Amino acid sequence: MRPLLKWAGGKRRLVEKILGLLPRSDERSYHEPFVGGGAVFFNLEPTRSSINDINHRLMNFYRVVRDSPDELIEVASQYRYEKEEYYERRSRFNEMPEDPVEDAGLLLYLNKTGYNGLYRVNSKGLFNVPFGRYKDPRIVNVEMIHHASRLLRGVNIVNTDFGYILNEAEAGDQCYLDPPYVPVSKTASFVDYSVGGFKETDQERLRDICVRLDEMDVTFVQSNSDTELIKSLYKDTGFNIIPLRTSRLISSKVSSRASGYEVLITNSQV
Ligand SMILES: C[S@@+](CC[C@H](N)C(=O)[O-])C[C@H]1O[C@@H](n2cnc3c(N)ncnc32)[C@H](O)[C@@H]1O
Incomplete structure (x- = not known):
């Protein structure tokens, strides 16, 4: 099935x-x-699985889809695509509602009606995406929510750092890792930059985890950008680095769609 949410860096075209x-x-x-919108997960529809993301509002959403789909549909069906209402619902979302179903309903609404379906928060953690212009957007797709709910039934939904994978995966398992990318720039090397909170040290940690997964006989595929940093991090690992020519939506502006290279890093023998 298609993903329930739009998500920056969504992988539909690489599935x-x-x-x-x-x-x-x-x-x-x-x-x-790093499930985000879960383009690969929803396409694969695995019977045994775990999904994780550091974004707790997102993982609450998937838990509510799994456990309370009808309540979610009921709540979100009351919301209308209208500018004034959008900003009211956005303020409510920023009050961090205690009811998980309300929180999930608001996330769904903001995702379908906010600018480009972005999820962006300011330094105080407040969601600040403006109203989006759409032609009659569909906020609630009842069939998709029910389908996703069935699909998520056997899934372990985790909300922590990606390092959990070393405790979760077992020999023979499969894993797709889609971290926030290293920015494609001429100066991208061993400097201490940070993008969306994902630092160079996190990229190093991720490389070490891939090495460990390989030792554990877990098949992994990771996507990342084709940069000097990534090349130097993986040069001694013996993993297969597959270059891909793609364009990736890196910001809300069409003009800044980076047309460049991405890589898949894998220990798959296929
Ligand atoms: C490129 S997106 C994944 C997109 C996803 N593949 C899709 O199809 O929509 C990266 C995700 O990693 C999450 N993330 C960032 N740092 C993380 C961390 N340390 N541990 C787990 N997830 C993290 C972000 O919240 C974001 O949703």
Whole structure:
């Protein structure tokens, strides 16, 4: 199925390539430590799985879809696509509602009606995406929510750092890792930059985790940008680095769609 939410860095266009490296098998568990909109997860529809993201509002949303789909549909169906209402609902979302269903309903609404479906917060953690211009956007897709709910039934929904994967994955399992990318720039080297809170040290940690997964006999595919940093981090690992020519939406402005290179890093033998 298609993802329930739009998400920056969504991988819909790379799904076929990624799945080609992860042979289908009901005996293996599938894990996605940076799930975001979950384009690969929803396309694969795995029977045994874990999904994780550091964004707790997002993981609450998936838990509510799994456990309370009808309540979510009821709540979100009351919301209308209208500018004034958008800003009221956005303020309510920023009050951090205690009711998980209300929180999930608001996230769904803001995702479908906010500018470009972005999820962006300011330094105080407040969601600050402006109203988006759409032609009659569909906020609640009842069939998709029910389908996703069934799909998520057997799924371990985790909300922590991606390092959880070392405790979760077992020999023979499969894993797709889609971290926030290293920015593509001429100066991208071993300097201490940070993007969206994901630092160079996190990229190093991720490399070490891939090495460990390989030792544990877990098949992994990771996507990242084709930069000097990534090349130097992986040069001694023996992993397969597959270059891809793609364009990636890196910001809300069409003019800044980076047309460049991405890589898939994998230990898959396929
Ligand atoms: C490129 S997006 C994933 C997009 C996803 N593949 C899709 O199809 O929509 C990266 C995700 O990593 C999450 N993230 C950032 N730092 C993380 C961390 N330390 N541990 C787990 N997730 C993290 C972000 O919240 C974001 O949703």
